[in-house]
Amino acid sequence: MSTPSRPRHLRIGVDVGGTNTDGVLLDPSLAASPSKGIISWHKSPTTANPSTSINRAITALLASSSSPSFTAVPPTSIASVTIGTTAFVNAVVERDARRLSRVAVIRLCGPFSKHAPPCVDWPDDMRALVLGYFALVKGGLEVDGSLIGAIDEDEIRGKCAEIRALNQQTLENGDGKGSRAITSVVVNGVFSPIDTVRYKQEERAAEIIREEMDGSVDVVCSKEVANLGFLERENAAILNASILSYARRTIRGFEEGVRRMGLTCPVFVTQNDGTILSAEMAARLPIRTFSSGPTNSMRGAAFLVQDGGRKGEEGEGEAMMVVDIGGTTTDVGLLLANGFPRQQAAYSELAGVRMNFSCPDIKSIGLGGGSIVRKGDSDHAMTVGPDSVGYRLTKDSIIFGGKILTATDCTVLADPSLKIGNPELVKGALTDEELATFKTIIRQKLENAIDVMKTSPEDLPVILVGGGAIIAPTNLKGASKVLKPEWSAVANAIGAATAGVSAVVDTVRSTETKTAKQLLEEISKEAIQKAITAGATPESAKVVEMEELPLAYIANKTRFIVRAAGDFDFSRTDLAPDTTDPTSEQDIEQSEPDSSSSTTTTTPSPSPSPPPTPHSPPRHLNLLPYRLLPHLVHLRDRPPLDLHRLLYPRHRRRRLPYGAMILLRQLLRAGAVVRVVDPLDVPDDAAVGCGCGAGSPTVSIEKLQGDEMMQAQTELYKLLPESIRATHMIALEIGGGNGLQGMSLAASSNMDIPCVDGDWMGRAYPTKWQTTPVVFDERSPIWSPIAIADGNGNVVVMPKAVSDLAVERIMRVALSEMGSQVGCADPPVKGDEMKRWVVGNTISQAWRIGRAVARARGENRVDEVAEMIVEENENIAAVRIADSDLEGGEDGELERQEDVLAIVPDLISVIDAQNGEAVGTPEYRYGLLVVVLGIAASDKWTGTARGIELGGPKAFGFEHLEYQPLGTFVKPRSVVEEFNVEE
Structure with missing residues (x-):
């Protein structure tokens, strides 16, 4: 039978993986048929040149057919070629200097973000490889869309001149080709994602740069790459810019190969959310392809079990879990009812670089067909993985004549009809009891991974794909059904072909x-x-x-x-392949760098250079002998270590304290000294000052701190008598970014005074009147005079107020008009007052919690992280949420036994049971395994009725609840006292 005459109705999908390249040719109009419209499919090893792999796959697809309706496929019937590739993400992961270009960054930020320069949180080798220059210039917006400041076009032109001079210097001193010259410029403006109508500062700056650089560089606007989150968006834009030249060459190579085969259809590249980019767009935004592999598998799996990948058995969209089992790992992801993979919350991380562009939420576990099985003995239980024979499965596993017992061996032992290898070789490898244990382990590992990824307790369909899917059982707890579809081995290519x-x-x-x-x-x-x-x-x-x-x-x-x-509109002609010359002079120069180029080469910059980072923590730390010596905490030798421990449970996921941590770390790296003293060592006649940041967390992740904290202090002391100057600083609260502000302000490069090991809350509260000095009410108001500064030249000073509640309300009104983020300076209190009011040793406690988490990870005891935290802190209790907390109701459904275990002012903290990191409320979801920590409130709160009134349940609207203590408060152990020894 001849090929149907309908033009351009077939789709080709190709997924280029690290090991294999998969391809599929399908007719989407036949998606509901038993064949799913699959005309032919192909799998072969990936070659060094991805274009070669793609060409081979397409040639094979066009020449063969698994359907009797097709004998050969004419090129004129192909509507699209869609490619999924790991080439771009591999360039970053491998830190390949041949594929990564040097980048300049121009920030439109005004006075903000100078304490957190570009690439400040990158690994040293990545920063040295990619960042060639940066400049902070006027510009940026407030959260309400008003200006921080207008851009200065002459200033931007001056920065372009510096980049030209730097490139010229590189050309003269280098290999003659300028292979490590700056070839891309990133423009990043504060709140640029909302700057879409009026100012368009990034776009105007990009125009100026193109004019000044005569088109010799690529220009990337950060708002095109990612959304709100200044550092994370900038990081993503820089990585995107660094691979532009390589991406352009690679994608042009894809298009050239397609055209050489006589195909005139558009070429697309799959992106992270399961949809496609035109080749032109993918060449501009290659970062959007970084996580497309798992997404392609998920979309392809759904297509194989649904009507065209869109409808369930009742014709409505339904969520489903996709379990992709390979040789070493299993990837589990949730395909939502809308047909798209669930995306990660907050941010993602790649090659040590933190970003916020969209990525699928995937859980990977060490389980695959090649997982090594150890039988165990009387002292040790059987284990399956996480180590694996990997690609050596056909040589090392017993059924193929090897000597290592693998999950595939055990599966064949249980079911010889699978006809994999030689089943005779594995007979007797396990007893019946051991085989049952193996099956239980496999089942539990998969069920736990599925449960973690679910968004509700309802059972979901589970689709098994991948070469290792044979090891999975046909029934799983939490699965309404378990499906192993035909053609699952090329699910990733099917997902590419059917992407929207x-x-x-x-x-x-x-x-x-x-x-x-x-x-x-x-x-x-x-x-x-x-x-x-x-x-x-x-x-x-x-x-x-x-x-x-x-x-x-x-x-x-x-x-x-x-x-x-x-769905893609195949009638569109404006997305057809570009027929221009696929190379350019710039691309040729970048494609063949001098062999002597080093990934650690740096080029002098006439502008502020990236800060030196000689003290980054090693990847593997021996934390047990490490001591914090805070009577004089001189952290120049190891600043990242100490701050890493202090913020370990909090800074990695939650955005709020991250900027404050970066600020303090930069101060220390620049040579600042931070002194932390025990509250009892502060003289009675001392003056203990306080400073904090106030405002919206959304603003804090975009408008990074400038000098507003110190500006507020300066303005406050203009009001106070000369005789009153802070001799010590204290944090307002130990929670969030303010937990570090006391140390930042007290640093030798700022106020150069000691910081008290304590704070005015012992936790975090939303208002200034929820503080222990207000609880004691020995003088009122305690928080006036007060000064706030927005860092952009605006200062509000309030010399007098009738109450601390009035201070809070009036300052909040001013705050909203000052960009919703300010630095705040509070008047100092006397040393003897501080001793009565302070919640002491909270810096010590934060450090101990961080050390416990670090120890749990370093000793591979993350499952005991809660116990280790409790061991370090006598006033912390832990509650694990598990199936044992559920009981059956009258209707057979599970019911949770409810009781109030802890309530304010006791502190309730939720940590991820898998890694010990804190879980912020935006990340709460069904299936997340957590440990709930209850920290007994200080007796400064619980010792009086006023403390319960200001900080207890009724202050938050829980009128029907009475405060019941979690336990007896035990004052945290002072690190100063414990480790204050001479070395």
Whole structure:
């Protein structure tokens, strides 16, 4: 039978993996048929040149067919070629100087972010390899869209001149080709993702740079790459810029290969959310392809078990779990009812670089067909993995004549009909009891991974794909059904072939004149139009996901995130392959760098250079002998170690303290000394000052701290008599970023005074009147006079107030008009007052918690992290949430026994049971295994009725609840006292 005459109705999907390249040719109009429309498929080892692998796969697909309806496929019938590739992410992971270019960064930030320069949190070798220059210039927006400052075009032109001079110097001193010259410039503006209508500062700066550099560099606007989160967006933009030249060459190579085979259809590349990018867009934003591999597998698996990958058995969309079992690892991801993989919350990390671009939420466990099985003995239980024979399965496993017992061996022993290897060789390898134990281990590992990834307790369909899927049982707890579809071995290529088009709008809008519902309607229309512009058919484009996030401490401001998606419009001709010359002079120079180039080479810069980082912590630390010596904590020798321990449970996931940690670390790296003293060692006549940051967490992740903290202190002391100057500093609260502000202000490069080991809360509270000095009420108001500064030249000083509540309310009004983020300076109190009011030794306690988490990881005892934290801190109790906390109800459903175990002012902290890290409320979801820590409140709160009134349940609207102590408060052990010894 001849090939159908319909033009351009077939799709080719190719996924280039590190080991194999998979390809599939399918007819989407036959997706509901038993064949799923799959005409042919191909799998072969990946070659060094991904273009060669792609060409071989496409040639094989066009020449063969698994369907009797097709004998040969004419090129004119191909509507699209969609490619998934790991080439770009591998360039970053491998730190390949041949594929990564040097980048300059120009920040539009005004007076902000100078304490956290570009790449400040990168591994040293990555920063040296990629960052060639940076400059901080005027510009940036506030959260409400008003200006921090207008851009200075002459200033930007001057920075371009410096980049040209630097490149010229590199050319003269280098190999003559300028292979390590700067070839890309990133422009990053404060709150640039919301700068879409009026100012468009990043776009204007990019125009100037292109004019000044005569097109010799690529220019990347950060807002095109990622959304809110200044450092994370900048990091993503820098990585994207560093691989632009390589991506352009690679994608042009893809297109050239396709054209040489007589195909004139558009070429697409799959991105992280399961949709496609045009080749042109992928060459501009290659970072969006970094995590497309797992996504392709998930989308392909769904296609194989659903009607075209869109409908469940009842015709409605349904969520499903995809379990991709390979030779070494198993990747588990959730495909939502909208047909797209669930994305990670907060941020992602690649090659030690923290970013916030969209990535699928995948859990990987050390389980695969090659997992090594150890039988165990009387003292040790049987284990399966996490180590594996990997690609040596066909040589090392017993069924293939090897000597290592693997999961595949045990599976064949249980079911010889699988016809894998020689089943006779594995007979007797396990007893019946041992085989049953093996099956139980496999089942439990998969069930636990599935449960962690679920978003509700309801059972979901589970799809098994990958070459190692044979080891999985056909029934799993938490699965409504377990499916092992045909063609699952090339699910990733199927996912590429069937990918659609998506677009996201992430913006902050005012709800003062329009309701949230009205704004969502407007933004949804924007997202749909954006998807259509990207290539979706108008009739299929629809909103598939929306999120509404009111901004904390900011009136009438809400962040909206809306995603729209649809099928690709194959009638579009504006996305056809580019027929221009696939190479350029710049690309040729970059493609063949001098062999003597080093990944650690740095080039002198006439602008502020990246800070020296000789003290980054080694990857493997022996933490047990490490001591903090805080009577004089001189951290120049090891600053990252100490701060890493202090913030270990909190800074990695939660955004709020991250900027404060970076600021303090930079001060220490620049040579500052921080002295931490025991509260009891402070003289009675001392003056103990306090400073804090106030504002919205959303603003703090975008408008990084400048000098507002010290500006507020300076303005405050202009009001006070000369005789009153702070001799010591103390933190307002130990929680969040303010837990570090006392040390930052006290550092020798700022106020050069000791910091008290304690704070005014012993935890975090939302207001200044919820502090222990207010509880004691020995003088009121305690928090006036007060000064706040926004870091941009605006200062508010309040010399007098009638109450601390009035201070809070009035300052909050001013705060909203000052960019929703300020530095605050409080008047000093006397040393003897501090001793009565302070919650003491909280810096010591934070450090001990961090050390316990670090020890748990270093000793591979993360499952005991709660116990280790409790061991370090006598006033902390731990509660694990497990199935044993559930009981059966009358209807047979599980019910949770409810009781109040802890309530304010006791502190409740939730940590991830898998790694010991703190879990912020945005990350709460069903299936997350957690340990809940209860920390008994200081007797400064619980010792009086006033303390319970200000900090207890009724202060938060829980009128029906009475405070019941979690336990007896035990004052944290002082690190100063314990380790204050001479060395």
